[in-house]
Amino acid sequence: MFQTAYDVIVVGGGHAGAEAAAAAANLGSKTLLVTMNLQAIGQMSCNPAMGGIAKGQIVREIDALGGMSGIITDKTMIQFKMLNMSKGPAMWSPRAQSDRMRFAEEWRLSLERNHNVDFFQDMVSGLLIENNKVVGVKTGMGMTIRSKAVVLTNGTFLNGLIHVGEKQFGGGRMGEKQATGITEQLTSIGFESGRMKTGTPPRVDGRSLDFSKMEEQAGDENPGKFSYTQTPKLTKQRSCYITYTNQNVHDSLREGFDRSPMFNGAIQSTGPRYCPSIEDKINRFAERERHQIFAEPEGWDTIEYYVNGFSTSLPDDVQAKAIRMIPGFENAKIFRPGYAIEYDYFPPTQLKHTLETKLIDNLYFAGQINGTTGYEEAASQGLMAGINAHLKIHEKDPFILQRNDAYIGVLIDDLITKGTEEPYRMFTSRAEYRILLRQDNADERLTPLSHAIGLSTEDRMKRLEEKYTKAAQMVEHLETTSILPNQINPTIEERGGSPLNQSVKMVNVLTRPEVQLSDITKLESIQDYISQNELDEEELEQVEVQVKYKGYIRKEKDNADKLKRLENLRIPKDFDYSQVKSISTEARQKFEKIRPETIAQASRISGVSPSDISILLIFMGR
Known part of the structure; x- marks a missing residue:
C-alpha cells in the first residue's frame, strides 16, 4: 500500500x-x-x-x-x-x-x-x-x-x-x-x-420554529472578515435568533435529573466550565428565572438549526418535552437529540x-x-x-x-x-x-x-508593508494638519466635550475620547487624502488605534520587554533541583515534573512562589 x-x-x-x-x-x-x-x-x-x-x-x-x-x-x-x-x-x-x-x-x-x-x-x-x-x-x-x-x-x-x-x-x-x-x-x-x-445540543427543523416569538440577531451592517488575504466580503447574511427558557422549561428538565448521566454518576469526568449543559446551568444557577437560547442556522440553504445554549445529555424524551416549552419552539421537530461525550x-x-x-x-x-x-x-x-x-x-x-x-x-x-x-x-x-x-x-x-520560516508568502509580506506604511503616513498627515473649531465643535459639544477655542492638529482632536476617526474623515480634505492614497478600512482602523492608544501600547511593550529578559534566562536541561534545598517541596516537585525551560516559565507554574524563583536565580548565579 x-x-x-x-x-x-x-x-x-x-x-x-x-x-x-x-x-x-x-x-x-x-x-x-x-x-x-x-x-x-x-x-x-x-x-x-x-x-x-x-x-x-x-x-x-x-x-x-x-x-x-x-x-x-x-x-x-x-x-x-x-x-x-x-x-x-x-x-x-x-x-x-x-x-x-x-x-x-x-x-x-x-x-x-x-x-x-x-x-x-x-x-x-x-x-x-x-x-x-x-x-x-x-x-x-x-x-x-x-x-x-x-x-x-x-x-x-x-x-x-x-x-x-x-x-x-x-x-x-x-x-x-x-x-x-x-x-x-x-x-x-x-x-x-x-x-x-x-x-452538544439538539438540532431542529427550522421550518417548525416560530421566529416571530424570538428576537432577531442580524450581522454587522458592514461585515468584516478574518483573513488578511483577498477573500470575498459578505454581501448578504442570515440572521440568528434569541429566545429564553422559563420556569416551566426548568421544572420539566428537573424531572429527568434522576436519569441524567451528569447527576447519577454515569459521567465522572470534567466538562467545560464556561460552556455548561442546560441541566448544569439550572442546577448551579437555580435563582435565575431564564437562560438565553440562540437559534442558529446551519447554512445558506439547509433547514437545520443549532440550538445554542441547550447543550444536554438528558434522556431524549425529557429534551423533547422541555425544548417545546421554549417560546418559538412549541412545535419543534428534532433532527437529533443533544448528547454528552467522554x-x-x-x-x-x-x-x-x-x-x-x-x-x-x-x-x-x-x-x-x-x-x-x-x-x-x-x-x-x-x-x-x-x-x-x-x-x-x-x-x-x-x-x-x-x-x-x-x-x-x-x-x-x-x-x-x-x-x-x-x-x-x-x-x-x-x-x-x-x-x-x-x-x-x-x-x-x-x-x-x-x-x-517560509510559510507566509511574499505577497502577504508585501500587503503587510503596504498597510502599515499607508497607516503611518496618514498618522503623520494628521500630526501636521490643523482642524478649525467650527469643523469639529458641533460634534464635540453634542457628545458633552469641551469645545475648541482655536485650531489644533487633527491628531490632538482624535486623542479625545468623544471624537472618532469617522468624525474627521467626514471632512472633504481628509476624504480627498484617503481617496488619493487608496486607504482601506483596515488601514484606517490602524490609524485610529495607533493614535488613540499610543501611550497604552508603549507602556505594555515596555512591560513585555521586561518579561523577555526573564524568558532569555534559560535553565539547563539537566538542572538538578534536589540540590536547591531552600525552595519549597511543592516547587521542587513541580520543577522536576514540568522541567521549565526558562525562569519566566518557572515563575508561571501553579504553586511556585516568588521566593522560590529568587532562590533559583541566586543558585544559578543571577
Whole structure:
C-alpha cells in the first residue's frame, strides 16, 4: 500500500489535523492525513461558528501565520459580527456564523489542492516507536506506515463514550465509532492520561420554529472578515435568533435529573466550565428565572438549526418535552437529540513548547488530546505542531511564540506550564498583554515570523508593508494638519466635550475620547487624502488605534520587554533541583515534573512562589 515513508503523518482530520497537515505540506513536507472518515474532514462537530471573544483573535493569528482557518471561514460564512465594539480595541473580537457543510467541503478541497498531502481512511490503532522515537503508525486494518514525525489530533475519539440519558454507546461523534489502542499504548510506556467531557445540543427543523416569538440577531451592517488575504466580503447574511427558557422549561428538565448521566454518576469526568449543559446551568444557577437560547442556522440553504445554549445529555424524551416549552419552539421537530461525550486526553505538561512530547521524540499532540475545547484552540495547536514537526525533521530551529507575541503563545504556555484538569478555553483575561495582542494587528505581529520560516508568502509580506506604511503616513498627515473649531465643535459639544477655542492638529482632536476617526474623515480634505492614497478600512482602523492608544501600547511593550529578559534566562536541561534545598517541596516537585525551560516559565507554574524563583536565580548565579 505505501511504498515510501512520509515526512509527517497527521492522525485525525478535524480542525487541528487539517491545520497540521496544511502547515507541514505548505512548508514542503510530504504529509499523510489519516482519518477514520474522509467525508468528515474539517467537520464542525458542535456549533456552526468560528471566532468569538479571544477565539476570533486566534483565528486572525492563524491567518497571519499562513494557516487556513480564516480563509475557509471567510469563504463559507453566512454572518459576521465584531463583538465588544463598545469596549477598547483589545477586546474587539470577530465572530462568524458558518455554513457547516460548505466549511467542511472547503477544507477538504483546499487540502486536496495541496500536492504534498496524501489521504488514507482508517483508524490509527497504535504508533511505531523505536529507541524512544516515533517512526510511523499502525492502522486498524493492519497497515504499517512509516514517517519521520507523527502529529496526533484525535479530538474526542480516543475511547469516546456517548451519553443520552441512561443510554451509553461508544463513539467519537454521533454516528461515528470511537478510536482505540493509542491511549493503552501510550500509558503503557509512561504517559499520563485522563478523561474529559463535552456536550452538544439538539438540532431542529427550522421550518417548525416560530421566529416571530424570538428576537432577531442580524450581522454587522458592514461585515468584516478574518483573513488578511483577498477573500470575498459578505454581501448578504442570515440572521440568528434569541429566545429564553422559563420556569416551566426548568421544572420539566428537573424531572429527568434522576436519569441524567451528569447527576447519577454515569459521567465522572470534567466538562467545560464556561460552556455548561442546560441541566448544569439550572442546577448551579437555580435563582435565575431564564437562560438565553440562540437559534442558529446551519447554512445558506439547509433547514437545520443549532440550538445554542441547550447543550444536554438528558434522556431524549425529557429534551423533547422541555425544548417545546421554549417560546418559538412549541412545535419543534428534532433532527437529533443533544448528547454528552467522554474521551481520553493527555495532560499537556507532558509536552514541550513545540507541542512535541517529552517522552517520545518527533511525536506531537494538538487539539482536544491536550485538554482544550474549541475549534480555534485546536486549529492553532495543529498549525504549531505541523510547523514544528516539519522544522524538527529538517533539523531547523523550533518555532515558538511567546506570551507577548500571540494568544497562541499564551495558550500553549498555559497548557504546558500549568496543565489543565478541565477543558481549557481561551479568554482575553488569560493574556497579560491584551493591548498588544489585538485582532487588528495579528499580521504585524506574526506574518514576519512566519515568512522567516517560509510559510507566509511574499505577497502577504508585501500587503503587510503596504498597510502599515499607508497607516503611518496618514498618522503623520494628521500630526501636521490643523482642524478649525467650527469643523469639529458641533460634534464635540453634542457628545458633552469641551469645545475648541482655536485650531489644533487633527491628531490632538482624535486623542479625545468623544471624537472618532469617522468624525474627521467626514471632512472633504481628509476624504480627498484617503481617496488619493487608496486607504482601506483596515488601514484606517490602524490609524485610529495607533493614535488613540499610543501611550497604552508603549507602556505594555515596555512591560513585555521586561518579561523577555526573564524568558532569555534559560535553565539547563539537566538542572538538578534536589540540590536547591531552600525552595519549597511543592516547587521542587513541580520543577522536576514540568522541567521549565526558562525562569519566566518557572515563575508561571501553579504553586511556585516568588521566593522560590529568587532562590533559583541566586543558585544559578543571577
